[in-house]
Amino acid sequence: MKKVLSFLALCFVLLSSFVLRPTADGYKVGDKATDFKLKNIDGKMVSLADNKAAKGYIVVFTCNTCPFAKAYESRIIDLNTKYAPLGYPVVAINPNDPAVAPGDSYAAMQSKKYAFPYLQDESQQVAKTYGATRTPHLFVLTRQGTDFVVSYIGAIDDNSEDAKLAKTKYVENAMTEILAGKPATTKETKAIGCGIKWKRA
Numbered sequence: 001m002k003k004v005l006s007f008l009a010l011c012f013v014l015l016s017s018f019v020l021r022p023t024a025d026g027y028k029v030g031d032k033a034t035d036f037k038l039k040n041i042d043g044k045m046v047s048l049a050d051n052k053a054a055k056g057y058i059v060v061f062t063c064n065t066c067p068f069a070k071a072y073e074s075r076i077i078d079l080n081t082k083y084a085p086l087g088y089p090v091v092a093i094n095p096n097d098p099a100v101a102p103g104d105s106y107a108a109m110q111s112k113k114y115a116f117p118y119l120q121d122e123s124q125q126v127a128k129t130y131g132a133t134r135t136p137h138l139f140v141l142t143r144q145g146t147d148f149v150v151s152y153i154g155a156i157d158d159n160s161e162d163a164k165l166a167k168t169k170y171v172e173n174a175m176t177e178i179l180a181g182k183p184a185t186t187k188e189t190k191a192i193g194c195g196i197k198w199k200r201a
Contacts, residue, residue, distance in 0.1 A: 026131015029187040033059075033141050033148045036126045038093065038119035041110045046091070046117045048141070048148055055087030056142040056151070056178070058171065061121075061132040063096045064112070065103040066194035068160050069135045075156055075163050076136065080116045083175060088140070090116040095127035096135070100197040127196060134193035138171060142178055151178055154189030 027033060037047045048057060058079055062069045080090035092114065098105035106120050121127050130139055131153075140152035152174040157166035174184035 025129075027129070027139065027150045027153065029150050029153060029184075031150045033139070033150055034129060035148075036129075038121055038126065039106070040117045040119055041106075041112060041114075046119055048091075051089065053087065054089060054143065056140065056148065058083060058088055058090045058175075059093065059130070059139045059141060060090060060136050060156075061093050061095050061127055061130070061134075061138075061196070062136040063094045063101070063104045063194075063197075064108050065096070065101050066135045068193035071160055072136050072156055072193075077114065079156070079171060080114075082172075084116070086179060088175065088178075090114075092116060092118045093121050093126060094118065095121040095124050095132060096197040097124065097199045100200065104197070124196075124199060132191075132196060134191045134195060136193050137191040140171065140174055140178065140184075152184045152187055153191075155191050160192045 033048070035048045037045050040046045048054070060076055062072070062076065076090060076092065084090065094104055094109055096104035098108075102108075109118055109120060112118050132139075136156065138152075138154060138156055139150055141148040142151045143149075152171065154170060156169070156171050157163070158168045158170070159166040170186060170189050173186065177184050
């Protein structure tokens with residue numbers, strides 16, 4: 001019986017990995033992030049290179065419809081409010097296929113009035129390149145010369161339901177160390193959220 005349960009558990013893990021990560025690759029901490037050019041909700045194309053003053057970015061894959069993304073929306077806004085003046089603005093990217101999740105269409109995205117870019121990853125290639133699997137899934141990038149290097153990957157904090165009950169604020173802790181010129185002590189955590197709605201084959 002134990003062997004059967006172990007086999008089923010292994011199958012579940014393998015299936016989950018296949019569903020959540022369509023490519024075997026994805027960024028690890030220390031990797032250089034390739035720039036992208038995606039359409040913002042104002043119709044303009046946005047890339048990392050556009051902001052010459054940026055010391056880095058807080059890139060978050062999120063969406064309109066996921067309950068976890070909704071729960072974290074105000075916290076994402078707060079991250080931009082706190083860190084954009086310090087050179088680390090938020091860039092939000094919606095990777096969901098609107099054919100699977102109609103509430104994540106470009107038109108629906110335009111209802112958001114963020115103070116930071118909210119980009120549509122229509123091809124889903126950026127999400128695949130980053131290795132994003134969930135919404136929200138966050139990547140802190142730090143400028144090194146002309147490159148942006150991945151410094152943190154994962155969750156915003158340890159409570160997806162209530163910000164007030166969060167005991168460990170992963171991103172804020174990482175940012176405190178990064179802004180002090182140190183590497184983040186906790187470089188990666190598990191992103192908690194809805195699986196990205198990939199295009200159907």
